[in-house]
Amino acid sequence: MGKWHWPGPAGHAETGGTLPPSREVSPMAVRIRRTFSSATLLLCGLSLCPAVAHADDTIGSDGYVHVAPNGVVLGVDPYYPTDGNGGYDVAGYTVDLSYDPAARFLNARTVVSATTTQRLSRFNLDLRGLTVTSVRVDGVRASFVRRGEHELVITPAGTLAADTSFTVEVLYCGRPQPEHAPRGVTGWRTTWSGGVLAAGAPHSASTWFPVNETSADKATFHLNARVPAGWSVVSNGVRKSVHEGLHAWEEDVPITPSATMIAIDRFSIRESTLPGGIAVLDAFAPGAGTAPARHLPEMLEFLNGKLGPYPLPVTGGVYLPDRLAYSHPSQGRPVHGAAAGQSALVQALASQWWGNQLAIKMGKDQPMVESFARYVAWLWEESRGGPSVEQRYQDALRQAGTDIRFWGRKLADPGVGREFSVTDKGVLMVHALRKHIGDEKFFTVLREYPAIAVLLNQGWYDWELYTAAVADQDLTAFHEAWVHGTTLPPAELR
Structure with missing residues (x-):
């Protein structure tokens, strides 16, 4: 399958890669893609002085700096203008x-594998708190x-081509610290049972490893x-080994930084395999009940039918057992608190499509994915x-x-x-869209948009073009x- 075009902001086309061959794409999705194509679519003293x-x-x-593949500069995220960094694209992180x-003390080494997008005599990574003792670029x-x-400003020995x-x-x-956001505490924090958790957006x-946080x-x-x-460690992806206190995890499906997670506790681990070969690993901290997890197979069966x-x-x-402000929809391994019910579990699972597979461009785009994931929870409860839902x-x-x-x-x-x-408000918008365009086209949007958009981050503008095309x-x-x-929208649009 050849290249395809995705319209970016201000009508500029963004060119993506081929769709994954493992995903079946409906004839309608093919037509939509053609529509877009034709529309062109230990500790040390550190200097705290700012770099000149x-x-x-x-x-x-x-x-x-968000730049469309055709070279059009879209700018920084206006909500979080210093999040992420320019000059390179990351391929992978390895955190030891x-x-x-x-003691609540962390010693760590992170290796970032990346490719420059320009000549680089200096570049940044994001790291909050903690004491950096050494940096090496290519050894x-x-x-x-x-x-x-949060800026770690790095100057390599020579300019990178x-x-x-x-x-x-x-x-x-150092001792990692949490981040206090309007939505609640995110990042590295101590849990009720004496363990730790790091999860959440943005x-x-x-708060625990140097990252290009965008x-x-x-x-x-x-x-x-x-x-x-x-003690046990749980993270994203596949648990590869546990040996003499060393826990190895690998997430080979590319992940956004905000979807990464780590949890350390005296967990009870339960593993199984679902029909179709999907591996399941649930981790229960002391004092946490196991009852919510029993609904996972039927929830996934329901979601497979919708998404x-x-x-x-x-x-x-x-x-x-902690009372978290919300369930963190971390990639492949959401984190749930004591108050999480079935609706929260379903929404976190739906976010694996709407939020992780389909990732946003900027902070203002977050309601787009959140609203659809919440609507799927409404469908589950119905x-x-x-x-x-009506x-x-x-x-x-x-x-x-x-x-x-x-x-x-x-x-x-x-x-x-x-x-x-x-x-x-957003979940009402989703249902109003369903009423406005009809079930057949609405459920095409619900199912196909995360699959079509898997290779490119999406914003409201892209979604509007897509829904109109569908x-x-x-x-x-x-x-x-x-x-x-x-x-209040007019009656004819409600």
């Missing part, structure tokens, strides 16, 4: 660490400074973690004898009335720190009212 700014095009930016739960010592909240593979080895240590990965740079992720006897084949070779979850929709409309506090939040641009707080109609009024609007 240079007008030098060999210095990588301290925020990820040892952690002492009693040669490099100088480094810390700048701002463009389009060249290179490695960065960072040695570091900032979690950089959803636009997916990479493989390998972890080798040593803990005392009696298509599960996009990963592994699944399962981490179950904690299928189990709960209220119909009844829930109508009840929510009546409750909201014309309240500007509800409708005044713009789905396409809710504001920094509020991108996770508008799914109560519906084969002008959806401008719908999108303006529901996605960009700040008042």
Whole structure:
């Protein structure tokens, strides 16, 4: 299958790669793709002085600059302009660490494998807190400074040529700290049972390993973690081995930094295999119940019917007795707290399609994937004898009335720190779309968009073009009212 074009913002086409041959794509999806094509679609003293700014095009930016494959510069994320970094693309992370739960102390080494996208005399990684003791680029010592909240600024011994593979080895240590976000605590934090958890968006990965912390740079992720006897480590992907306190994990499906996770505790581990060969690994912390996990097989069967084949070779979850603000939809291994019910489990699983396979471009795009994942949870509850989605929709409309506090939040641009707080409106938008374009076309969007968009991050603009192509109609009024609007949509669009 040849290259295909995906329209980017402002009408610019972005060119992606071939679709994975393992995924079956419906005839409608092929037609949609053609539509887009034709439309062109230990400790040391560190300098804390900021690096001197240079007008030098060999210095990588301290925020990820989104650039379409056709060269059009889309800019940094306006919500998180210093997240991620420019000048390179990461292929993989290998994190080797040892952690002492009693002292709460981490010693670690991360190797970042990447390719330059320009000549680089200097570049950054994101790392919050922790003490860096050494940096090497391609095995040669490099100088480094810390700048701002999370910038690790690295100057290699010589300028790196463009389009060249290179490695960065960072040695570091310390007591990792959590991040406090409007949605709740993310990143590295101690759990009720004395273990630790690092998960969550937008900032979690950089609290425990140096990373290009942007959803636009997916990479493989390998972890080798040593803990005392009696403790276990759970992370993304496949558990490759456990030997004398060393736990090895490999995630070979490229992952966004915010979807990575690590949990260390005295876990009870339960492994099984689902029909079709999907491996299941569930980890239960002391004091956590096992009951929620028993619904996983039937949940995945339901989701396969709505969303298509599960996009990963592994699944399962981490179950904690802590009262987490929400279930973290970490790739392949969501993290659930004591209050998580079936709806939270289903939504975290649906996020493996809408949120992990289909990853966003920028912070403002988060409600797009969150709203669809939440709607799938509504569908699950309806299928189990709960209220119909139409009844829930109508009840929510009546409750909201014309309240500007509800409708005044713009789905396409809710504001920094509020991108996770508008799914109560967003889930209504999803059902309104279903009513507007009909079930056949709606369920095509639900199933096919994550499969078609697997190779490229997506934003609201891309989604709007896609839904219009599927519906084969002008959806401008719908999108303006529901996605960009700040008042109750008119009756004909509800």
